[in-house]
Amino acid sequence: MLTYIKWTFRIVLWTSLFALAHYTLPQHDVVRVVNTYQERQDLGDWTRIFWAQPDDQSANLQNRDVQFIQTVRKKTWLLGFYQTGGEEPMVFRNEDTGWSWPFYFKFDTANLQTEADDLRSVKENPEWAVMTHYGWRNELWSVFPNAVAIRPVESADVTVIPWFNIFFFVFLAVALAFARAAWRQFRERMVDPAVEDASESWDEMSERVNERRGRFRRWLDTWRSKK
């Protein structure tokens, strides 16, 4: 029973962490921009969490205009590392993230929309570009990934090295290693000596009690009749 609970807990924890990283960290798509548009979005329900908060006043808005970039992208698998050959439509929202989470510090939505417009191309004469984005696409809940940057590339067959993610995970590993070292140092220098102290004084105390008891017993023995 306990094993089940432990494993359920572990699986839930790691899945959530993976989902958080997968949602938040930047990913790259090879795309051809088809069109851009702007549409009023209602923000009243729980899917609000999938929309950005570009500035303070937007926190209280029930609806606002959001810019979108319609693209056709190369299908990929394994977190986008391999192209499978097919193509599929992908629509990105284009919103400032401002000073709030996730911390992309994106303020250039209007510029990005212009760049995307500038890169529009037709199927017969495609102009490919690499779109950096974060977030998920979900048709059921109308969730869109947020475009962060776009840059034109020579051909659709490009290898993108995710430098930021590499750096991020190296940094995370270093941070965890430090946290572990700090915790061990704390235990070694602070907790263990304190525990030792406590157990020493416990030993002393029980010794004293034993001695008392011995004396008391000896005193009792004096009342017994001597054989």
Add this chain to the structure above:
Amino acid sequence: MGGLIRLVIFGFLALSVIYVVVSLYSRSVRREKLENSWDEDHPDGGDESARNAYIEAGMHAYETGLRRKLIVLVYIVPAVAAAVLIYLVN
């Protein structure tokens, strides 16, 4: 603007926690090193007060040294990283 202020305040608080933890850790490691090096030079334990003086002198050198001041990087590096990110993204 409110977002920036909020980020700066909470970021400062979080970094301050990290700063305190890092400086405590660094000081503790330095003290342990000093203890170990004394014990290596004096396998028999040596004079207790001389040992204390040696460690205190070493800790004083640490407190005034460069290494301790480098912990300020805890504040500087994230700020610079954010600035670089803002520049690169926009």
